[in-house]
Amino acid sequence: MQSHLPASQKILFISDVHLGAFSAQENQQLETDLIKLIDYAEEQSFQIVLLGDLFDYWIEYPGFTPSLGEKLLRRFQKFNQNNETTLYITGNHDNWTLGHFAELGFDVEPNSRILHINSHKILLLHGDATGNDISNLTRPFLHRIIRDGFFLKIYRAVLPPRAGLKVMQKFSQFTRFTGGDTDDITPLNNWTKKVLNQSDIDYIICGHDHSPRCLNYDFGTYFNTGAFCHHKTMVVYNNGRFKLVNWNSGNQELTLFQNQASAHE
Secondary structure, three states, X not given: OEEEEOOOOOEEEEOOXXXXXXXHHHXXXXXXXXXXXXXXXXXXXXXXXXXXXXXXXXXXXXXXXXXOOHHHHHHHXXXXXXXXXXXXXXXXXXXXXXXXXXXXXXXXXXXXXXXXXXXXXXXXXXXOOOOOOOOOOOOOHHHHHXXXXXXHHHHHHHXXXXXXXXXXXXXXXXXXXXXXXXXXXXXXXXXXXXXXXXXXXXXXXXXXXXXXXXXXXOOEEEEEOOOHHHHOEEEEXXXXXXXXXXXXXXXXXXXXOOOOXXXXX
């Protein structure tokens, strides 16, 4: 699916909040920081794009939605009512959706989205897979299983909602502990370089491996937003330019991220 935006549009690209992965106090602070950012986006007329793993873990059952992040989701609902709809590309930790996000006004995308701004073509995704055949970024086998419709049907039939959510939260903790989702930046670096070199895509923006960086090539640019939960980093589009920035919740401002890796080839 493709979307077209005017060159004057201002956008914040955010990924890997992982709300629910930390202590109660840390989760509350994380939720507060993001709500303040939504307030800022509304005041400054920014559109918001979520690139996956807003939650850790999110599972909907028929007639049941997790209570996690209720305050945050209500703030997003208000934002979606008063501003441009928030695009939500689900990640490998928040793909079990049954319509609740759509009811709150999100434009929900399970795989990837092409965004056109002026003459630029931007590929947006979480970073675990594209969901199509664009240069074969294949979702890991285990992730394909937990997205499979038959598996979801059996899982929901065997485990009641709260138990099912608890099991997947434990699974999420295990994958983080083993480094199954993050740490190695090489796969995405290699894949994005290949796609930018062999296609008409000008920019790729994603998250997933939690390492904020910007890699510039003669044939295109790759941004990784990093993990909002760790770095408070994101990608911003404003005045015709993309930048990697930090969110300072206390000062209510975005500042240029200073430690980003870069490549020039």
